[in-house]
Structure formats: structure tokens, C-alpha cells
Amino acid sequence: MVVHAARAVVDGRETPVTVTVRDGEIVAVDTSGLAPTGPDVVHLADDEVLLPGLVDSHVHVNEPGRTEWEGFASATRAAAAGGVTTLIDMPLNSIPPTTTVAGLQAKRAVAVDQAYVDVGFWGGAVPGNIDDLLPLHDEGVFGFKCFLIDSGVPEFPPLAPDELRDDLRRTALIGALMIVHAERADEIDAAPHVPGPHYSDFVASRPDLSEVNAIRLVIDTMRETGACAHILHLSSAEALPLIREAKAEGLPLTVETCPHYLTFTAELIRDGSTAHKCCPPIRSDANRSRLWQALADGTIDCVVSDHSPSTADLKTDDFATAWGGIASVQLALPAVWTGARERGLGLPDVVRWMAEGPARQTGLDETKGRIAVGASADLVAFAPEAEVTVTVGDLLHKNPVSAYDGVTLRGVVRRTWLHGHPVDLDAEPRGRLLTRPLGGLS
Template structure:
């Protein structure tokens, strides 16, 4: 292990993902920053040397830009301490907290400061924040931007919590025009309420799935694209589930519209046909669809039409999942997976012959670049020495009770995954989950010298 007083550390890895490719490397770290990347047998020059095992790969720490921490206000669902411990255990060194499910939501500077105050001193990884765009708060967007939020989240339909209402099309246009003026980013939950039917009460997943058809996403994404085109705003579509929206996104980007899109591990792993009656731990919005759709999402990732993969970690207390009744109509929609994202995605990628370097791009480099977190998401000279030691061939079975999430509810319980995170480093030092937290609160731009 690396001591706190080591002037330099040299990490030797027979396998490392650097500059988008896997190769051997010796990564030299000084004062929490990567200062050199040389051949694996580079002279130590007095540095403390750490040698990875033969079955380990050195990755940059992952960047998860879609995490619902829920503190303050719903801290019994999740909190900064539990969420960031889970992140670190899963190789994630930076998260960006969503503005809703906490009370108050992050729609004013005062609410942002309440969130930051709640987070200070209890983050094991670095944390950035999204602001929220809701009806009537356009005047709050510039102050939030100046205060350091990385962009603005909005919904095009009921968010599920009354304190974070959705935007009508005209309100979306007004918010996106202001976001364009600020040079920021608007991130959109894109489902169209007019295309969504009532979910029947009962345990059948099919009823829930049928109530939220592909057309709900496709129609809403068309609105996002059109509004971004008219306003010049930078836009990002969160948690894409319906692969049928990919051609419209591809065409928009070909036309010069600045729109990106993410998908999530659960859409890449599960298949609607195998979801059993009453398995409400798999309820999320938009829903998990069929196997052909899942395969099309993988193809879109490989071909570059989907930019990044993040968890949309949206936990709740066990009782809100209604496992006693299995009623999909009333169960809370959200999937807890922050600690599991890397092995879930790698398991599927490995089965499909997709290289680990691509997974790193989707889950570390691309998220950091899209939200403007310089120095994150890559092993590069000048970047923060945020690292993940990953054993890509090790199989293990998920034990929900052993995860660091606050509530032991996850649809991956009992699943066999491939790939284990053995260590996570934050700014050049291993994260000690039993020790004091060293995470920082981030704003825009370079990540060093920011609010601790």
C-alpha cells in the first residue's frame, strides 16, 4: 500500500488502458497527479513502486454522471457516505449527483449549498452536481451555473416526485435557450406522457412494459432534438432504453445538432422476456425492453451512436419496491447499481468480443469530457491519478447484503458477473473505506483546487 508521505509512486502494470488502448505501462504519480507514463520497466528513480498482479489491469477511475444520492431529505434511501463508498468499491472515482429525489431539489443556489453542506466531509470519491430546470426557475439557471453546477436536468413528464415538476415544450425551449446562452448542458429525461398509458395493477411485468412503449421515447427525443436545433443548446438524453430512437439521434448529429446520449447497465444486461412476475426490483423508467432491443443498444454503442454508459443509480428503501405484493403499478421505479456498473457492462462486452478499452471510453473518458470535468476519466499526464485496479477474468456472485449501498435492494442479487474491482485510487492514493473520506466537491473545469 502507498504511504501518505511517499514523494512519488510508480505503478507498474503489464496491462493498462491508456490513450484509448490497452498496453503495458509504468504510471508515475506525484502530488495526486499523473506526471509521466513510461515503459513498464521504467526506472523507479526513488519512487515507491506498486506492481499489479498478472491478472490485473490498470484503468482510469470511472466517472458516473447519473447518480441519485437523495441527501438531504431522503437520506434513508441513500446518502453521500453510502453512495460514495459504493462508488469507490466499484471503481468509480467521480460521481455527478442528480438534482431530484433530495429535498430540497437542486433548483436554486440555496438548495445547491444545502446539498454541498450535506456532502462535505462524507464523500469517499469526488462529487459534482447537476442543477435542475423546472417550471418558473429560468432566472435561477445563471446563478446555479456561476455556482458551479455541471448542467441542468429536466423531465418531459411527471418525475415521480412532486417537488421536481416537468417542463412543457414551451418551457423546455425557454430553458434550453438560457442554457445555450450560458454555454452549459441540458440533460433530459425524454419520455412523452401522451404516449404512455396507465400501468395495470398486478405482478405481470408485461403490463408495465406495454404502458411505456418505445414511441414514448422516440417522440420525446424528437422534441429534444428539434428544440436543441432551434435554440443552439447542447443537449444530452439520459438513460436511452428504446433503440429505435438511435437513427434520429444519428441524423441530428450529422446535421450539426450538439446532442449526446447515454444508456445504462440494466438495459444492456436484462431482457424483458426473462423478468419474472413480481420482480419489481427491475422496475425503472423507461423500462427494460426485449433481447433484440438490448442487442441493438450494444450495436449502437460499438458503432458510436451511443456515447456513454452510466448507472442511473436510483435507490430506495426496500419497502417502496413492494416485493410483498409485486405490484408494478405502485412500486418505486429505480435500479440500484452504482457499485456494479463496471462488472455488469464488462460481462456483456466480454461475451460480445468488445475490448475493455471501449468500456473505459464509455464509462470513464466520455462522461468526463461531456460534462467538462478536465483531468478525470483517463490515465494521462496532467490528469488526476484516479485509478482502478480491475481483474477482468475473475467471476463472482453478487451478494446484495455485501454491497455498500444503503439498502440491500438490487436486481443483480445472485447474478454471476465477470470482473472484480480490487482497488480504487483517488488522486494517487488507495481509497480506504474504513478511513477518513478524501473526496472533493467539484465545480466546472479543472478538478484540483476546488471546494473540499
């Protein structure tokens, strides 16, 4: 197969490109601008840009065990429709969680014949499973997720500070990455908790200080143990000075944020709109502006969806009791592009945040997240100027709940290729199960 595009994102810039694919791999990349001819050439439309397939390293598939919330077939179909060709599944909210090799095997068994995109798995770090970390690492998980606060599900409890220290010593020893849900319970317990439909009350119950102090704990423990760590779904811009200092010191710390923190603001969330509930919460417009600045200057390394769906009945109109999570894997690219475009940022920036950054974090950057010789032929035809008004019933994830319902976004994914094959959502899935590349962290 040969794909030609008058516009493409290659090596951090926009350029014309002709990509030649053989056996699912990119074997030639020509940026001369000359358009090839022939029956096997796919020409993108004039309004389309060729992008590498996105890597979403933060997706909750929930199968097995809570498959009524989400499953591999529905999640990966939504991912492909959104230009995501690789996703890494979180170790909760499935039952069993991915905290043992048996739990990982259960996940793989149900995913193997259902995946429309490539799928890898995070392991979980919970109290009492420190001796499971090495076996899981040897089985190819991409690292380990832990919470520093109640996760919301009883089978995945949080680590205490001393347990975090012990686990980081272990992950440092085996060369594994720890990814951390960074909120602390003490600050949240001390905050006012007013149940009901008012979003302002919910935000007040999850103060910035909880994130700041949790991230400080992670950084201090990294310094003590020599471990690598990644901060999940950064919400509070108040933590940015700490992160900048840690990076300047040379600590191996990376950070992500999510499309909902870059799209929505606390001031505009309607009472009772618990489709917008997530933890940590969506904060102010001023906070959002600082997150965008931190993305632009490289303080924040990547943007991933944190696709965390549930059944509609769990999204009650009371922010205190509603399930916290935003379903967005299909919409992450247009949501981020809409905000980036408004701020004068370009598609190469979006590719850096949503393809290259997550690929590097997971050690997949040799084959994923870029248009280059030797990379997997995972490609996306994206129409950046097309507009779409989201209708939740048209989205492909399992339950018709999304914070983006009724929102007009810029950018439409027209076609997605996986290993050089167009993804056909009505055909048999072609996705593969991935394991961590050998050699640990680069």
C-alpha cells in the first residue's frame, strides 16, 4: 500500500508525504511532495492531514467483571473511530483487577479476539502485592498503577506512604515505571463535603492542595528510592512549580493531563451534570489556561483520555454519590485539537502530546506514535477544519453518557489504518495484544 497526503505530520512538522507500507510496516517515507500514481495509491482528500495513529495510555476497559460498563469490543471500536490505534488498559475497574498474573491472563483471554486496535496492559500496585510486581513485569505489563487515595472500588485499595516507598524501591530494582493517581486523603477529608447537584461544592471537596501534596510525596519518594514515576491526569496547575523543579533536578518524572481538563471549566458546568464528574476535578478557567501553557512549554508530557465510563444509572444528579469518570476515547483528538487551534498551536503539537509522548512513556516509541521507516503503519486521515456537534447516542463506547454531548468540536477522523489495513468496524477485529518491549525503561 502507498498513501499520499499533501499535508502530514512527520518528524515534528507539517509536510507533504508519500508513505509506502509492506507487511504492516512503513518501509519508505518520501517528503519530496511528488504525488505517485497507480492503482494501489491512496490519496487523502485536500482537506485531510495524515497523522500517526494515536497512543492512549489511560483507558479503563473494565472487562471482565464490569463489562456492562465497558468492554474490549466497544472500547476499541470507539478508539479506532477517534484515531487511536494503540491503547493501554488500566488495571481497574475490572474484576479481577490486574494485580496478579492470573488477573492479567483473565484480561488477555477476553481481549484477544475483540480488539479493533492494539492493546497493552498496566499492572496494579496495591497493599500486599509487592511480590506480584516482578512476575507481572516478566509477563510484559507496561508498568504499575497505584492510588494514594480511595480508588472507588474495594478490590483496588490505595498505598500508604510507606507502602509507596517499598513499592518504588521494588520498581526501581526491576526497571519498571510507577504511574500514580496523585491525590491525598488528609486534605480531602479536611475539606467541606456538601452533597447535592452543585458542581462548586464538588470542586471544594477535592482541593488543589490534595494534588500538590500527593505529587510532593511522589517526588520526595522518587528522590529517596531512585524510581521512575508518572503523574496521572494532572488537574491542578498549582502543582506545576513542583513538577518543573523535579524535572530541572533531573528526576525521571513524566506527567499527563486529559482532554476534559483542557476543554471544560468549573464555572460553566451545570448543576446536576455529573457526566462532568471526575477525580481530580475539572477546575477553573484560569487553571485551564495554565495547563495549556504547561503543555506548550513541555512541562506536561502527554495528553490521554482517561476514558472511564459507567452505566447511566451510576451518574446520579448528586455529585457526592455519582460515579466519577468521563467517557472520551473517541473524542480526545478533536477535543484537544479544538483547544490547541484556538490558542495558535498546531497539529505537530497535538501529535507530540497524543502520539509521541504516550509512545515514549510506554516504551513503544520505536514502532508507535510516528510516521517513520520501521514504525507500524498505524495512520489516521484527519480533517482538521471539519466540525461536528457531538451526539452521545452516536458514540461507540458502550453506554450513552459523555460530558461532550452537545458540544461542537473541530476535527473529524475520516479513516484509520492499523498495520496498513483500514479499520473496518463491521469486520473481524485485527488488533494485537502488546507486551512491554524488552529492556525495561529507556
